Amino acid sequence: MRVYAAVVSVAMLAATLYPLTLDPREDGFPLSTYPMFAWKRPTKQTYRYALGETAAGQRRTLRPILVGTREVLQAIRVFDRAMSGGRPALTQLCESIAARVAGHEDFGDVVAIRIVTGTHDSVEYLARDVIGREIEHVRCVVKR
Amino acid sequence: MKRIADWWFASAPAERLAALRLLIGGYALLYIAMRLPEFVAVARYGRAQFQPVGVVRVLDAPLPPSAALVIGIITCVLLAGFVAGFKYRVTAPLAAAALLWTITYRNCWGQVFHTENLLVLHVIALALAPAADAWAIDKPRAPAASGYGWPIKLMAALTAATYVLAGVAKLRIAGVDWLDGELLRNQIAVDNLRKALLGDPVAPLAHPFLDHPGPLVVFSVMTLVIELGAPLALAHRRIAYAWALTAWGFHVGVILMMNIWFPYPLLGLAFLPLVPADRIIKVVIRAAQGIRRRLTR
Numbered sequence: 168m169r170v171y172a173a174v175v176s177v178a179m180l181a182a183t184l185y186p187l188t189l190d191p192r193e194d195g196f197p198l199s200t201y202p203m204f205a206w207k208r209p210t211k212q213t214y215r216y217a218l219g220e221t222a223a224g225q226r227r228t229l230r231p232i233l234v235g236t237r238e239v240l241q242a243i244r245v246f247d248r249a250m251s252g253g254r255p256a257l258t259q260l261c262e263s264i265a266a267r268v269a270g271h272e273d274f275g276d277v278v279a280i281r282i283v284t285g286t287h288d289s290v291e292y293l294a295r296d297v298i299g300r301e302i303e304h305v306r307c308v309v310k311r
Numbered sequence: 312m313k314r315i316a317d318w319w320f321a322s323a324p325a326e327r328l329a330a331l332r333l334l335i336g337g338y339a340l341l342y343i344a345m346r347l348p349e350f351v352a353v354a355r356y357g358r359a360q361f362q363p364v365g366v367v368r369v370l371d372a373p374l375p376p377s378a379a380l381v382i383g384i385i386t387c388v389l390l391a392g393f394v395a396g397f398k399y400r401v402t403a404p405l406a407a408a409a410l411l412w413t414i415t416y417r418n419c420w421g422q423v424f425h426t427e428n429l430l431v432l433h434v435i436a437l438a439l440a441p442a443a444d445a446w447a448i449d450k451p452r453a454p455a456a457s458g459y460g461w462p463i464k465l466m467a468a469l470t471a472a473t474y475v476l477a478g479v480a481k482l483r484i485a486g487v488d489w490l491d492g493e494l495l496r497n498q499i500a501v502d503n504l505r506k507a508l509l510g511d512p513v514a515p516l517a518h519p520f521l522d523h524p525g526p527l528v529v530f531s532v533m534t535l536v537i538e539l540g541a542p543l544a545l546a547h548r549r550i551a552y553a554w555a556l557t558a559w560g561f562h563v564g565v566i567l568m569m570n571i572w573f574p575y576p577l578l579g580l581a582f583l584p585l586v587p588a589d590r591i592i593k594v595v596i597r598a599a600q601g602i603r604r605r606l607t608r
Contacts, residue, residue, distance in 0.1 A: 168456035169320065175439045176319065176465045183432060183472045191483045196365045196418040197411065197431040201477035205484035208497045216508050230510040235352050239509045244421030248360050256359065289497075289504035293513065294521045 211299075213286040215246035217264050218301070219277035219309075226298075227277055233267045234260075246282065254305065257282050261307040269311050281306045323460035329445040330588035331466065332437050333394060338580050339410055339434055340390040342427075347383045350417050354379035364423055365415040379416060386413045393438070396447020407431075407438035430575050432469045433584075436462055446592065464545070466584035471541035474558065478538030490531045496524030502569045514570035530564065537561050544585055555582035 186193070186200040194200055217234065219227035234242040249260040265280045287299035343350075354376045361373040374382075386409035392402035414427045440462030441455040481489045488494055503517045520527055537558050544554040562576050575581050 169316075172320070172457040172461045173316075175436075176461060176468075179432070179436055179439075179465060180468055180472060183469055184476070186476060187479060191480045194364075194423045196415050196423050197428040198365070199423070199425060199428050199473075199476070200480050201425055201428075201473065202480045202484060203425050203477075204495075204498050205477075205481040205489065206498075207485050207488055207494050208501050210497050210500050212501055212504060214505065214508055228508065228510040233510075235355065237349055238422065238424070239505050239511050240422045240424075241353065241420060242509050243505065245356065245360060248421055252359055285508060287504060287508070289500035290521045292504055293500060293507060294518060 210289045210291075211286065212289055213284060214243055215250050215282065215284050215304075216243070217246070217261070218281045218283060219268060219274055220279040220281060220306075221276045222278050227274070229264070229268065229274070229277075229280075233264050233271065233274075235263070235267075249282075250284075250304070257305040258307065261305045265307050265309045269309050274309075278309055279306055280309060319461055319464050320458055321460045321464075322458050323463055324589060325441075325445040325454065325459045326589040326592070327587060328437075328440060328442045328459040328462055329396070329447065330592045331433075331463065331583055332396065332442040333446060333592060334583060334588060335430070335433050335437065335580055336390060336394040336406075338575070338578065339430060340387060340394055342430070342574075343383060343390065343410070343413060344387050346417075347380070347387070350383055350413065351376055351380045353417060353420050356420050360420050362421050363419045365418070366411060367415050367419050373419075374416075382409065382416075383413055386410055393434075396443030396449050399443035399447060399449055403438035403443070407435045410434050426573050426575065429470060429473050429581050432473070433466050433581075436466050436469060440465075463584050467545055467551070468542075470581050470584060471544055474538045474541035478535050478541075481535065481538075490528060490535070492524040492527035492531060495527045495531045495534075496520055499527075499568050502571070506570060512570055514566065514568050516567040517569070520568070530568075533557075534561060548585075551585040555579075555585050558582065 182198060186195070186198055189200060191200045191202050191205065194202060217229055219229050221227060231237055231239050231242040234245050236242055236245070245260065249256040261280050261282050268274045268277050268280060281303050282305045283301040283303050285299060285301040288297065291297035292299065354373065358372055363370055386406070389402055389406035389409050392398065393406035411431050414431055418424055441452075441459065442462065443449050444452055444455060444459070485494055499514070499517055500521055503513045506513050537554070541554065541558070544551040559576060559579065559582065562573050565571050565573065566577075
């Protein structure tokens with residue numbers, strides 16, 4: 168029985184440590200290099216995301232759940248993939264977000280959805296509310 | 312070699328390993344049951360968003376969302392058997408495999424998360440060990456020949472290994488620049504920017520460090536010390552307690568500065584193999600017996 172225990176122990180530890188032999192950017196699951204906080208990142212970042220717009224033209228941030236997930240990172244990937252799918256994919260995504268917004272009472276004042284690419288300096292945005300440049304790709308109406 | 316073997320196979324009560332099965336398996340069951348609606352919602356993204364990782368690489372295209380739901384429900388049923396210790400030699404490996412599949416599938420939509428890796432590794436380790444020789448529905452068997460200490464050591468070593476990997480990744484990717492405070496400030500700023508743009512709450516302590524990254528040098532150094540020093544927790548019980556407490560504090564710090572939640576370590580489950588977990592169950596049993604006595608009077 169000790170042989171079985173030793174084999175299981177060595178195999179599991181070797182598998183868990185195996186990513187040490189890989190490029191740290193090669194992530195996987197459940198065996199991972201755990202690169203999540205390791206990167207040196209500039210404060211200026213570009214992301215694709217959706218914004219709400221009120222009848223008065225005011226900008227409203229939405230929530231990841233309106234993109235179909237609770238996770239911010241997952242939502243960003245959805246926008247990135249839709250972007251690479253071109254205008255039809257972006258329109259489809261925009262309309263799916265608009266449909267969820269239409270059924271959400273917290274966003275009753277939102278009349279349109281815009282999918283944009285925004286470039287912001289994260290320190291300026293967070294510390295001084297400086298909104299960077301936002302380029303609109305698709306706009307769709309929230310139908311109620 | 313003999314000293315290492317003696318240390319690895321040092322005896323532990325069957326209840327201690329069973330407590331890990333109950334607590335970690337119970338958490339896995341609740342986690343999957345509570346998150347299943349989101350797992351299924353993500354599985355509806357469609358083929359364009361599908362990027363398989365790990366065991367799910369056997370698929371070229373995503374399964375129908377209904378299949379993700381059915382597999383998720385089967386995972387919950389198997390995990391219930393795992394926790395209860397019901398026909399453990401069969402249900403435990405199946406539960407571990409189902410958990411591995413279900414969570415890996417969740418990670419196949421363009422973003423690999425790092426919150427559940429250790430949970431899956433711990434459940435696999437428990438599934439391959441005699442973890443249902445106490446506090447289980449199965450009839451008690453003869454005591455395991457190799458004892459109950461080695462799986463607990465293995466789980467503790469897996470916890471340590473995951474932290475070491477995270478520390479090594481920082482040094483391999485950023486080198487000593489990781490310690491300058493600015494790199495961590497930028498991580499905090501960028502992560503909170505994403506939250507602000509996508510509509511998630513910004514972390515409560517993000518703002519004080521944005522213009523003043525200097526103090527973050529302390530956090531950067533502490534992070535690497537905790538991560539690379541994790542194997543020391545295997546050396547002595549007191550070091551293990553101190554390390555677990557510090558690592559837990561590190562995760563609290565991650566919430567305060569980045570609003571990123573790692574529930575498995577935050578609930579203390581990642582560190583359970585480092586402590587006598589059977590005492591937790593014994594306290595619960597005593598409390599339940601006390602309540603029962605009071606009710607039957």
